[in-house]
Each structure stands twice: as C-alpha cells, then as structure tokens.
Amino acid sequence: MMVICKLPLAKEGLLKSIEELRKTSPKRKFVQSVEFVMKLREVDLKKSESRLNEAIELPNPLGKTVKICVFAGGDLGLRAKKGADLVLGREDLEKMAKDKKAMRKLANEYDHFIAEAPLMPLVGKSIGSVLGPRGKMPTPVPPTANIEDIVKRHRKIVRVRVRDQPAIRCRVATEDMPDDKIIENIQTAYTGIEGKLERGSKNVGNLILKTTMGPPVKVSLSKE
Numbered sequence: 584m585m586v587i588c589k590l591p592l593a594k595e596g597l598l599k600s601i602e603e604l605r606k607t608s609p610k611r612k613f614v615q616s617v618e619f620v621m622k623l624r625e626v627d628l629k630k631s632e633s634r635l636n637e638a639i640e641l642p643n644p645l646g647k648t649v650k651i652c653v654f655a656g657g658d659l660g661l662r663a664k665k666g667a668d669l670v671l672g673r674e675d676l677e678k679m680a681k682d683k684k685a686m687r688k689l690a691n692e693y694d695h696f697i698a699e700a701p702l703m704p705l706v707g708k709s710i711g712s713v714l715g716p717r718g719k720m721p722t723p724v725p726p727t728a729n730i731e732d733i734v735k736r737h738r739k740i741v742r743v744r745v746r747d748q749p750a751i752r753c754r755v756a757t758e759d760m761p762d763d764k765i766i767e768n769i770q771t772a773y774t775g776i777e778g779k780l781e782r783g784s785k786n787v788g789n790l791i792l793k794t795t796m797g798p799p800v801k802v803s804l805s806k807e
Contacts, residue, residue: 592773592790592802597766600792600802608758608797615795616648617756617765619772623749623780624788632781635745636718639775641755643764644738648757650692651737654706655699659726666734669693673702680709690714695737696721697730718744743776749788751776758794 653663656672698721741753756765780786790802
C-alpha cells in the first residue's frame with residue numbers, strides 16, 4: 584500500500600501508514616521495533632560528503648530496545664550501573680583486547696557506547712578497530728559527568744549511516760508506543776537526515792516503514 588504524505592511528512596499521512604503497518608504486521612511474542620527506511624537517489628557514494636554517519640536524537644526514547652554500554656571505573660562506573668545495560672572498567676578492556684570474538688559480540692549487541700574520557704586511549708587501542716567501522720566509537724564524558732542523564736539521552740539517539748548502498752535504515756520506535764510518539768520520532772529522523780543530504784528532499788527516494796517481522800509499508804512524499 585502507498586500512503587501519500589505532504590512535505591515534510593505530514594502527521595495525517597503518517598498516521599495512515601502506521602494504521603496500515605499495525606494492520607498488516609503479524610503479532611509476535613515480543614515487542615517489535617518500527618524501522619524507518621529512506622532510499623536515496625542521485626547520491627554519489629564516491630564522494631566522502633555523501634557517506635553520512637550521523638547521530639540523531641529523537642524526541643521519544645526507544646526504551647530497553649536500545650542497549651548502552653559504559654566504559655568507566657570508580658565513582659562514574661558505580662553511578663553508570665544505575666542506568667546503563669553494561670559497565671566495563673579498565674581491566675575488562677585490557678582482557679577484551681586479547682579476545683576478538685568477545686569484541687565483535689559486544690559491538691554487535693550494544694547500540695551505543697559511552698566512555699570516561701581518561702579511558703578513551705585504551706578504548707581506541709583495545710576495541711576501537713571493531714567499534715570504529717561500525718560507527719560506534721564511544722561518546723567521551725568527564726569523570727564528574729551526570730552519567731544517568733547522558734544514558735537517558737542516548738536511549739533516544741539513532742545512528743544513521745550511508746556507506747556502500749544509497750539507503751538509510753534506522754529504528755524509530757517500538758510497536759507498543761502511541762501513534763503520536765511514533766510520528767514525532769519519524770518526523771525528527773526524516774528532518775535530521777534530509778538536512779544532511781547535499782540536495783535535501785531532492786535526494787530522497789522511497790520511504791518505507793516496517794516492523795521487525797512485518798511487511799513494508801511505503802510512504803510517498805507528495806511533490807505538490
């Protein structure tokens with residue numbers, strides 16, 4: 584089904600596409616993510632400026648579907664345990680440097696990484712070669728940082744990347760979120776991506792919404 588939205592992704596059109604998404608997506612025993620796919624056109628991926636790697640903060644958090652790892656010790660590490668999904672210290676990083684399988688598993692399992700600034704050189708040396716290519720190098724923070732607030736903010740961040748294919752795919756919601764919250768996140772993601780494209784909306788091709796296991800629902804930009 585094609586749902587027509589007026590620029591810049593009008594609420595009415597997105598609401599129709601979400602209704603269609605809920606109707607066609609089969610029920611699962613887990614809460615599915617809602618993914619936003621933007622296919623690009625007239626983008627030259629040979630140009631470095633066309634290869635996006637941006638972090639966009641959404642207005643509404645994605646909850647525990649976003650997993651956050653913090654590299655920290657001492658007081659910051661203790662405080663980080665109240666909000667992060669995993670906290671690793673200096674010794675953990677030194678051990679991981681000798682285990683590439685463990686490094687890859689960590690990089691694949693966690694969405695965002697935050698690191699105490701003094702640990703950043705060790706992070707780069709031990710696991711940077713795995714996190715870097717995935718666009719997941721940690722956000723450095725001082726030892727006195729309000730780590731709980733920083734973790735909360737990261738639960739609203741999505742990473743959008745364009746590398747070898749002219750398309751962007753990012754998680755913008757979970758199916759149990761209210762429609763208006765999903766719409767706000769989609770609009771924010773679209774605006775954030777469009778603003779980084781060389782020709783803005785002229786570089787935007789097909790837009791698609793889908794749940795983790797459901798069929799795609801196309802969302803069309805009106806050219807009027």
